[in-house]
Amino acid sequence: MFKHTISELKEALVCLQAGQVTLHYPFEPSVVADTFRGRPVLNTRKCMCCGACANACPSRLITLTDGGGIRALHFELGRCTYCGNCRDACPQEAIEMSNQFETATANPDDLVIHAEFYLQTCRECSAVVGSQREVDVVREKLSNSPVRLNYADYFDLCITCRRKRAIHTPSLTLEVVP
Amino acid sequence: MLLELERIHSHLLWIGLACHFIGFDTLFMQSWRIREPVMWLTEYLTGNRKTYGMNKVGGVARDLPSDYRERILPVVGRIETETLGAVDAILGDSSLQARLSGTGVISYEDARAFCVVGPTARGSGVDIDARRDHPFAAYDEVEFEVCVEQGGDIWARTLVRIRETMESIKIVRQLLDKMPGGPVMAKFDEIPPYRVGVSSVEAPRGEVHHYAMTGPDNRPYRWRVRAPSYNNLQVIPSMLRGQKIADAPISVGSLDPCFSCTERMAVIDKDSGAQKIYTREELMRYSKNVIARSGGAVTKQSPVSEEIASVAALPRNDNERGG
Numbered sequence: 001m002f003k004h005t006i007s008e009l010k011e012a013l014v015c016l017q018a019g020q021v022t023l024h025y026p027f028e029p030s031v032v033a034d035t036f037r038g039r040p041v042l043n044t045r046k047c048m049c050c051g052a053c054a055n056a057c058p059s060r061l062i063t064l065t066d067g068g069g070i071r072a073l074h075f076e077l078g079r080c081t082y083c084g085n086c087r088d089a090c091p092q093e094a095i096e097m098s099n100q101f102e103t104a105t106a107n108p109d110d111l112v113i114h115a116e117f118y119l120q121t122c123r124e125c126s127a128v129v130g131s132q133r134e135v136d137v138v139r140e141k142l143s144n145s146p147v148r149l150n151y152a153d154y155f156d157l158c159i160t161c162r163r164k165r166a167i168h169t170p171s172l173t174l175e176v177v178p
Numbered sequence: 179m180l181l182e183l184e185r186i187h188s189h190l191l192w193i194g195l196a197c198h199f200i201g202f203d204t205l206f207m208q209s210w211r212i213r214e215p216v217m218w219l220t221e222y223l224t225g226n227r228k229t230y231g232m233n234k235v236g237g238v239a240r241d242l243p244s245d246y247r248e249r250i251l252p253v254v255g256r257i258e259t260e261t262l263g264a265v266d267a268i269l270g271d272s273s274l275q276a277r278l279s280g281t282g283v284i285s286y287e288d289a290r291a292f293c294v295v296g297p298t299a300r301g302s303g304v305d306i307d308a309r310r311d312h313p314f315a316a317y318d319e320v321e322f323e324v325c326v327e328q329g330g331d332i333w334a335r336t337l338v339r340i341r342e343t344m345e346s347i348k349i350v351r352q353l354l355d356k357m358p359g360g361p362v363m364a365k366f367d368e369i370p371p372y373r374v375g376v377s378s379v380e381a382p383r384g385e386v387h388h389y390a391m392t393g394p395d396n397r398p399y400r401w402r403v404r405a406p407s408y409n410n411l412q413v414i415p416s417m418l419r420g421q422k423i424a425d426a427p428i429s430v431g432s433l434d435p436c437f438s439c440t441e442r443m444a445v446i447d448k449d450s451g452a453q454k455i456y457t458r459e460e461l462m463r464y465s466k467n468v469i470a471r472s473g474g475a476v477t478k479q480s481p482v483s484e485e486i487a488s489v490a491a492l493p494r495n496d497n498e499r500g501g
């Protein structure tokens with residue numbers, strides 16, 4: 001009996017020591033750690049629609065679809081596991097794992113990211129080369145590097161037409177400008 | 179180390195829930211309060227409170243932040259003092275002890291017959307622990323005690339979980355001392371398709387088994403999980419037999435069952451995307467039809483009780499420990 005009372009007093013002590021710990025959430029923000037991986041957000045200015053993220057996503061919720069001269073990058077974030085693979089895969093650092101965690105919604109469209117990019121088609125056979133942004137990024141990267149492409153019109157050719165051209169013009173080479 | 183942090187917070191969660199089931203909400207609140215710093219800690223270490231997303235083929239997804247030691251040690255130390263305080267209080271609480279002793283008894287024989295795992299098995303005197311029996315990760319480099327209690331009742335399971343929480347804290351400290359530096363990812367080429375891998379990990383609730391078959395394009399082709407709750411739930415009918423209804427919630431709760439871990443039979447039509455969840459009866463019928471078609475003899479529809487009786491009557495094999 002005596003032992004029981006002591007243990008009850010100890011229990012009371014545990015509670016008293018704690019003080020108030022409850023936050024007034026949602027009336028005050030619940031702060032997350034800076035390493036927190038929340039809902040991914042896409043910076044459409046940086047993204048070049050290369051599809052590396054679609055390849056890396058384990059939930060396969062990122063899709064690329066071509067149609068009407070447009071390549072659409074589409075995220076169905078309802079299935080997102082917040083793993084961050086897409087962010088790690090992106091060469092443009094266009095995806096950020098934000099600190100948003102209040103993603104509950106009645107409208108599935110709230111969990112969608114949709115971005116459309118103009119397609120670059122082949123000058124000769126009009127097959128798809130890639131998104132225009134992708135081609136621009138490559139062009140820009142090349143112009144900032146010591147490597148020069150001797151034939152600048154190579155960019156708007158598809159891979160098959162490039163091959164054909166390379167066979168017919170053996171001098172088509174990359175050249176390192178000192 | 180993350181698995182041990184997980185065990186600490188899972189056991190504290192269970193202590194809270196168990197107290198909630200028997201109407202002792204004060205301790206429910208307190209043990210969840212004690213647990214919360216672990217959640218903040220793992221959020222800082224991994225980027226999330228629960229789904230850490232750390233394991234990847236070939237290593238871990240990210241390294242620990244550089245100040246991980248300074249972050250983990252105080253939290254673990256505080257949890258240790260606070261848990262000891264709370265445990266000291268509950269161990270002397272005779273009403274709690276009276277409520278939990280003798281309820282939800284799983285005998286050693288039942289525990290063996292139903293192949294329960296984890297703290298549920300160890301509370302019934304079955305000395306199994308995948309961390310010791312099939313050492314994985316760094317468990318062969320740390321010293322820890324496998325906590326076994328003989329009682330078989332809820333009180334014994336409570337004691338097992340309390341002692342394991344303390345063991346986990348010890349393991350985390352040892353791991354912090356021994357943590358090597360270096361790369362977090364191994365280099366490898368394409369993953370060869372159609373290879374099979376099976377692993378057994380001691381999760382907080384017991385052994386969890388994963389089976390995976392690799393497929394083309396570095397993707398899994400088949401994957402099957404057997405969560406510990408699946409084993410542990412089977413013992414419920416025998417555990418509840420002859421008990422008061424009022425004891426049922428805490429008895430079932432004492433297994434720490436995770437129903438969402440256990441039920442995952444969904445069939446998705448690849449073409450239409452339509453989804454269908456099979457019920458137990460449908461699955462039974464389906465498997466029997468398959469057996470009947472393949473020339474097997476099992477065609478009789480046996481009622482549930484008969485099945486359980488037949489499982490319980492299986493001969494006990496004393497050599498199967500840990501295997």
Ligand code: SF4
Pocket residue numbers: 042046047048049050051052053054073089090091092093094095
């Ligand atoms: S990997 Fe980056 S650049 Fe490429 S499509 Fe995804 S977000 Fe855009």
Ligand code: SF4
Pocket residue numbers: 040056057058059060061062075079080081082083084085086087
């Ligand atoms: S966080 Fe993971 S699951 Fe979510 S979109 Fe990125 S890769 Fe896919």
